[in-house]
Amino acid sequence: MIMGNFTSLKYACFLSCLVGCVGALSAKGNKVDKINGRNIPQQVHIGFGETTNEMVVMWSTEHNDSSVVEYHTGDNSDENVKTVRGNTVYFPENANGLQFFHRVLLSKLQPGVKYYYAVRGEKRESISDQFSFVTPDSNEKQIFMIYGDMGTMTKSLPFIVYEATGETKYTSIFHLGDIAYDLGRENGAIGDKFFTKVERMAARIPYMTIPGDHEMFPKSKNQYLHRISNPGKEWPMRPEDLWYSVNIGKVHFICISTEVFFTNKMNIQKIMDWLVQDLEEANTQRQKYPWIVVMAHRPLYCSTDDKNEDCTKAHSVVRTHLEDMFYFYGVDLVFSGHQHMYERTWPVYKNRVLAYNYLDPRGTVHIVIGNMGNVYLTEKGSKPGGPWSSFISRSEHEMYGRLYVYNSTHIYWEVRGAQDNDLYDSRWIIQRIHGPFNKSSIFIPDPLGAAGAAWRRQQEDSSDFINLRFFYMNGDDYTNRITVLTFTVIILLFGLCFKKKILNIVRLCFVKQESLPK
Missing domain, CATH: 3.60.21.10 (Metallo-dependent phosphatases)
Known part of the structure; x- marks a missing residue:
């Protein structure tokens, strides 16, 4: 564990130095870009719009420019690349930084799809590196940092x-x-x-x-x-x-x-x-x-x-x-x-x-x-x-x-x-x-559990004869199935122990009694 931690720390230090070097090279590149008149987008970041089918893309530039995003789903041929324009605002309070902020809203995105995008100004010479993001799929596991x-x-x-x-x-x-x-x-x-x-x-x-x-x-x-x-x-x-x-x-x-x-x-x-x-x-x-x-x-x-x-x-x-x-x-x-x-x-x-x-x-x-x-x-x-x-x-x-x-x-x-x-x-x-927590609630599990619900849906959608193998071939809902089995055994044991009394009760309830002679 100590050696693993030490290796991780060395890696983190190396990574920190690498990021610093990249930053220094980037700063040097920005000077060249300024000389060449290029207005390269920087500090690109994204966030969800009103829904997860929307994505907001933001960045900053040194000089005033248009706000343009080009995006596609992997095929970057001209007919498949979409172009969206947004807003630019001037922020003079950022006196020691970049003073033009840009925002573009991408809408009607499809869930679970990977999108590739780049941002630029009016001229294509100002285009950024290509980035990508994946829209959430509500049917998949989600992980949040x-x-x-x-x-x-x-x-x-x-x-x-x-x-x-x-x-x-x-x-x-x-x-x-x-x-x-x-x-x-x-x-x-x-x-x-x-x-x-x-x-x-x-x-x-x-x-x-x-x-x-x-x-x-x-x-x-x-x-x-x-x-x-x-x-x-x-x-x-x-x-x-x-x-x-x-x-x-x-x-x-x-x-x-x-x-x-x-x-x-x-x-x-x-x-x-x-x-x-x-x-x-x-x-x-x-x-x-x-x-x-x-x-x-x-x-x-x-x-x-x-x-x-x-x-x-x-x-x-x-x-x-x-x-x-x-x-x-x-x-x-x-x-x-x-x-x-x-x-x-x-x-x-x-x-x-x-x-x-x-x-x-x-x-x-x-x-x-x-x-x-x-x-x-x-x-x-x-x-x-x-x-x-x-x-x-x-x-x-x-x-x-x-x-x-x-x-x-x-x-x-x-x-x-x-x-x-x-x-x-x-x-x-x-x-x-x-x-709401202020309402008293008691959880009563489905006796057949999630597997039972899925099995019933399967039977509704199929004309096949009832197939009980579904329950022991699926690995989910183990606890509920053990609970059902336990209660079934208890009921059977109870029936065996009190079978005479149970039979007498059934006889009294359902068997017609002959009237006694006067």
Whole structure:
């Protein structure tokens, strides 16, 4: 293990040096391009539109130019390449960076298809490298990378970029606020540096974000509004509308700004009204999108030693506004950052643990994964903040999370080190009764399980004679079938033990009695 970790660290260091060299060569190339009059697109990144059948492509340039995307599905012959135009905005606040931001919306994409694209200005000489992305297929397993509080100072940033573009096929990346540290620092130079460093992954995997407190800093706020485009929202974005939702696979993701509770309180009622409307709609579609997952910057629960943090207080502002709503509408998971640590709770409501397991939880599970920025600040939780705390990482490693959504009932969560990829935490969450937690529900399994449902559909679609081999040839739903077998044996044993009494009862009920002579 030690040798493996050492090899991983050497590889990460080599990769970091390689990225630096590439950056230096790129900077040299930009000087040549400027001399030749070329306006090469840089900092390319993508994100979902209002649905996963839409993709937003964004980039920056040094000089004013058109915003054009050319894309195809593998055949780049002229008749198969589509060209889409978008918008360009001038952003003078980016005094030490690129001041022209571009945005193009690709629509009517097909699910599960790999698209190749390049971006350019009006002249073809300005075309970028070719990138690609794959649109999600709702029938397939989805994998999401999740982390918070990551900037240019994060030591593991080169590893994260390598991991995101490696063997694991991520559906999207969620960055839970506090981006770049900070987007507006050095008059935009840091924002440019960050999006240059993440381009390799953000140009290929939808890079979804929410604002943190650092995005509300005066010099960073407008940067965030121009560099990011939220699904279904205007661009440049409006500061009073920094929240959105999007359905990906089996999950309804709700991405909110918790900063409204601490900055512009005029927006509190607006976000609360929007949340109610969104959650109401989401619960009407629970059959199609059973999981509801919230992405937020500030956590509702945490065990940090810093008692000035909102999540440690008895009357937490964020918890006061959101917890009842999450419980009432059955929000399954809440991911957050802000605290530079890792922590996972049991299903919890009002500081009360509802179960010490993750089987059909009747409350929300909260996960804090904000320690990607711990080179900037490391926070510790020396003891659990309450009985609801299930796991706290004592390590000061930078970590990231993977969320595997297998189907309507099973998801798997794991946390890995961002320098050695070692596994630090993992849990299955099984939820078979999606819906509001305030309604009492009892899960009664189909006696034949999922295999039985599939078998019945097969019989409806086929005229063949009943084929029971389906049950023992399929490997799924083993537990339910064992349960059925166990109860069948119990019933048979009960019948054997009390067969005389059972026969007498049957005789009394169904056999006609002869009347006795007077």
